[in-house]
Amino acid sequence: MSDSDGPRLATADEFPEMMELLDRYFSYERGGMAARLPYCYDPSRMENHAIIREDGRIVSHVGAFPQTFVIGGEEVECWGFGGVATHKQYRGSGYMSELIDFWFDRMEARNVPLAELSGNRQRYNHFGWESAGREFRYEIHGRSFSGTDSDHERVVPYDGSDEQLDLLRTLHGEEPYRVKRDEERSRTVFGQRGLETLLYERGDEAAYVSLSRESRARIIAEFGGSARGIEAVLTHLFESYDIDTLTAIVPPRHPLNTTFRRHSRTWSLRNHRNLKVLDPATMLDRFSDQIRRRWRSAAETGDGSLTLGVRGADDAVRISYTPETVDVASTDDEPELELDENDLVALLFGFHDRKRELKERHPILAAVLPLDFFVWKTEHV
Numbered sequence: 001m002s003d004s005d006g007p008r009l010a011t012a013d014e015f016p017e018m019m020e021l022l023d024r025y026f027s028y029e030r031g032g033m034a035a036r037l038p039y040c041y042d043p044s045r046m047e048n049h050a051i052i053r054e055d056g057r058i059v060s061h062v063g064a065f066p067q068t069f070v071i072g073g074e075e076v077e078c079w080g081f082g083g084v085a086t087h088k089q090y091r092g093s094g095y096m097s098e099l100i101d102f103w104f105d106r107m108e109a110r111n112v113p114l115a116e117l118s119g120n121r122q123r124y125n126h127f128g129w130e131s132a133g134r135e136f137r138y139e140i141h142g143r144s145f146s147g148t149d150s151d152h153e154r155v156v157p158y159d160g161s162d163e164q165l166d167l168l169r170t171l172h173g174e175e176p177y178r179v180k181r182d183e184e185r186s187r188t189v190f191g192q193r194g195l196e197t198l199l200y201e202r203g204d205e206a207a208y209v210s211l212s213r214e215s216r217a218r219i220i221a222e223f224g225g226s227a228r229g230i231e232a233v234l235t236h237l238f239e240s241y242d243i244d245t246l247t248a249i250v251p252p253r254h255p256l257n258t259t260f261r262r263h264s265r266t267w268s269l270r271n272h273r274n275l276k277v278l279d280p281a282t283m284l285d286r287f288s289d290q291i292r293r294r295w296r297s298a299a300e301t302g303d304g305s306l307t308l309g310v311r312g313a314d315d316a317v318r319i320s321y322t323p324e325t326v327d328v329a330s331t332d333d334e335p336e337l338e339l340d341e342n343d344l345v346a347l348l349f350g351f352h353d354r355k356r357e358l359k360e361r362h363p364i365l366a367a368v369l370p371l372d373f374f375v376w377k378t379e380h381v
Contacts (some may be wrong), residue, residue, distance in 0.1 A: 006052035007102035010061075015043040017058050018051060025085045033083070035193045039185060040065050040082060040381050049083070050102050052095045060086040060095035064103040065381050068180040069114075069373050072293070075180065076286035078114035078275075078373075079107060082381035100127055104278065113279035113286070118380060124274055128341035132349035133272030133373055136250040136257060138264035142238035151202070151228075152236035158190060158197035158208070165190065167199065168208055171224035177251050177374035189378050195221065198236065200229035209233040210378055211246070220248040221377035227259045234263070251374040273375060275345050280310060281317040281330035284348075291319075291368045292326045298367035299323075306362050309335025310344055321364050337362075349373075 010018050019041060023032035034041040040048070040063060052060040063083040069076045081103070086095050107115065117124065121131050158164050169186050172178065181189065190197055196213040200206060207229025210222040218237075223230055237243060248260050261267055277283050284291070301323050309316035316335040320327045337358065339347065347355040349370050359366040 004052060004054050006060075007050050007099045008052075010046050010049040010051045010058075012043050012046050014051065014058060015046065018049060018061055021058050021061055021087060022083050022085055024087075026083070031193065037082075037381065038192055039188045039379065050099050052099065054090055057087075059090040060099060062096065062099035062103065063381070064107075064115075066112075067375075067379075069375075070176070070178050070180050071287060071371075071373050072176050072290050074286050074289045076114060076283060076373075077112050078116050079103070079112055080375070080381035081115060081117040084117075084119070097127075107278055111279065111282065113277065113283040115276040115278065116273045116375065118273060121271075121274055125342055128276040128345075129274040130276075130342040130345035130350070131271040132275035132345050134252045134351065134370070135270050135272045135374070136248075136252065136254075136260070136267060137270060138248045138250065138260040138267045140234065140246040140248060140260070140263050141244075141265050144263040144265075152200075152232045152239065154202050155198050155200050155233050155236040158199055160187075160191060164199060167201070167206060168197070168224075171206060171208055172222075175224055175251075175374075177372060179375055179379050192378070195378060198233050200225065200232045202229065205229050207233060209237075211237075216243050217245050217247070218243055219377065220246055223248070223256070227256055230256060230259060231263075249377055252372055269351075271351075272373075275349055277310075277341065277344055277348070280308060280313075280344065281315065281328070284308075284317055284319070284328045287371050288326065288328045290371060291328070294368040295321060295326050295364065296324070300363055300367055302363075304364065306337060306364055307331060307333055307335045308344070309338045311338050311340045319364055326364070326368075 019032060019034055027033045027036055048065050049061065049063050051058050061083055062081065065080045065082065067078055067080055069078050084096060117129060165187060168190060194212060194214055195210055197208055197210040199208045205226040205228045207225025208223060209220055209230065212219045212221060250257055250260055303322045305318055305320040307316050307318045315330055315332050318329050318331045347358060359369060
């Protein structure tokens with residue numbers, strides 16, 4: 001019988017072997033995942049990687065990457081899960097479940113309320129993840145910019161200079177929904193392989209577009225700045241690059257949705273990520289500013305409260321409201337509305353038609369949901 005080692009954190013000495021496993025299943029290019037996602041796969045941050053060894057080699061890996069969501073005027077910690085891989089010969093042994101539970105225990109100890117990932121929703125439903133958030137996708141063709149006079153000669157490529165990075169950080173920092181970045185992370189994100197960033201440098205109308213550069217049908221993975229600047233960059237792209245289409249991924253409620261829609265041939269609304277709520281009270285407290293603003297905008301009358309709970313959990317969260325404000329607090333009262341983990345995410349973060357009957361029954365839910373967050377594609381883990 002072979003000896004199993006883990007789940008545990010990987011060491012820096014194990015980084016090359018760990019990346020060999022990940023590249024086997026996720027990357028077939030030079031540099032592999034470490035070059036593709038340098039903000040995740042960094043040998044100096046092995047505290048983000050959990051492994052299991054069997055028969056003297058790494059056979060399973062799950063990464064958890066701490067990040068902070070900016071949601072309007074508030075922030076909430078949410079760990080992104082990625083690199084979920086088990087060697088083909090060892091699948092069916094429960095290693096993925098062990099590694100995910102390993103991370104959940106660490107998150108609970110640190111009071112982290114949210115976890116997010118991409119991937120197959122059905123595969124991860126068992127662990128409490130559910131489709132959450134929204135993203136618009138706009139398919140843009142060059143004909144939309146034919147004859148446009150938008151000063152696109154001011155468009156320049158990002159060259160990694162401190163001055164340009166400062167501009168990018170300023171513009172990105174104005175986005176209401178994003179992952180919080182320091183200077184080091186910003187440089188890593190904009191310097192990752194497979195990404196090209198173009199800037200329109202013109203005072204108050206400055207803008208940028210970051211797009212994939214590995215096919216003629218490119219994806220706008222991130223942008224920021226003025227509508228005029230964005231249009232200038234897009235005009236430049238269609239006039240100077242050999243591309244057929246651009247697909248822009250845009251957050252909900254973004255002020256430039258109108259601009260992208262005007263220039264798009266087709267557009268769609270899609271699920272954004274998969275979310276798991278580990279601590280509903282803390283999570284809703286962090287979203288309370290968003291909740292209050294929407295409640296005031298709805299101009300509802302009357303006072304009330306609603307207590308939400310997760311099936312099997314010991315505590316719940318009470319949402320109390322008046323026409324002027326909303327308060328969120330943890331409570332040990334019996335919940336009026338008790339849901340399983342997946343249904344709670346569907347209610348709070350799903351499309352408008354998810355859990356419609358509950359929203360129609362409770363005015364506070366109908367007025368403020370779904371809650372919004374956004375992870376730009378440049379930082380997907």
